[in-house]
Amino acid sequence: MKLLYPILKFSVVTLVAFGFYCPANLQAQQEAQYSQYMVNYFTLNPGVAGTGENTEIKVGLRSQWAGFEGAPKTGYFTIQGALNRVNSSDITKHKSKKYVKQFNPHGYHSLGGYIYHDATGPISRSALYGAYAYNIALANSLRASLGAYVGLKQFRVDGSRLQFFDPNDPLQAGQSEIVPDASLGLWMYSNKFYLGASIHQVMGNSLDVFNNAEGGDALQRHYFFTAGVNVRLSNEWYWVPSVLVRMVNPVPTSFDINSKIKFKDLLWGAASYRKDDAVILMAGFTLNGNIDVSYSYDITNSAIQSYSRGTHEIVVGLRLKNRPKTHNPSDFW
Incomplete structure (x- = not known):
């Protein structure tokens, strides 16, 4: 059955705000959203x-849209690194400048x-991937x-957070489904x-968490x-403007425009505009050269701005x- 039939335990305003999470548009909201993807x-x-x-x-x-009951909340863990990159003695040196280009x-x-x-x-999704x-x-x-994620994704409905017209509706016990999933990327x-x-979601699997008779x-x-450039302002300051474009059927194409200022490898600040959604302010710092901490705050500018207290994110x-004196140009971002 469609989730349209249960009545969520939220206010009318919250229902409007979360309307796009209902199954009629579920396929448009299957991936977690982050502000600090940079x-x-x-x-x-x-x-x-x-x-x-x-x-x-x-x-x-x-924590998205603070102030709403049942607002989106997301947590993630990632680990990634090279296996067999050679030592700096085996790296071809092209230019000798203060910032190593090896x-x-x-x-x-x-x-x-x-x-x-x-x-x-009441709707949650979880995923576990290995990457190569x-x-x-x-x-x-x-x-x-060129890389890929391969793993499993779970969608779940918590029936205890729903109310039903039919007291015998099997969805009251909750439903979940696990499907294989994969993603591809070129950088x-x-x-x-x-x-x-x-x-x-290149596999395009289908799921029927809501027992929909129509499939x-x-x-x-x-x-x-994504695209970005690294503009050297001085020996210590860099400016990194960038853009992100998202496309998924049937939602209109969306984009972010970002501007980041970086001081050495110690401090940075950034601002971002997400089309028809939010203006985002963020900042971060590095401790002892190996601990990074950053925070962002989304100022909502969509139809729910009068009800939301913004979105908070920390990374x-x-x-x-990996190995001493081994350098890679990606570190300049």
């Missing part, structure tokens, strides 16, 4: 695995893992990495720019396109050294 592009693109100097562990927590001309393998849980009212990427040099200062980068393209809902493919990361 500090962890691996959540968008498996090709990012191993492109940095370090093995990176990151944990993110997001590249491994040989290909190398990377592995990673990605776990997330996202809940909106292969990284090659295209030119002296240009590399490309091209140097120390001056990056380009990325990824496809999530299940398909997992729609989500397309993400904490740990950098584990």
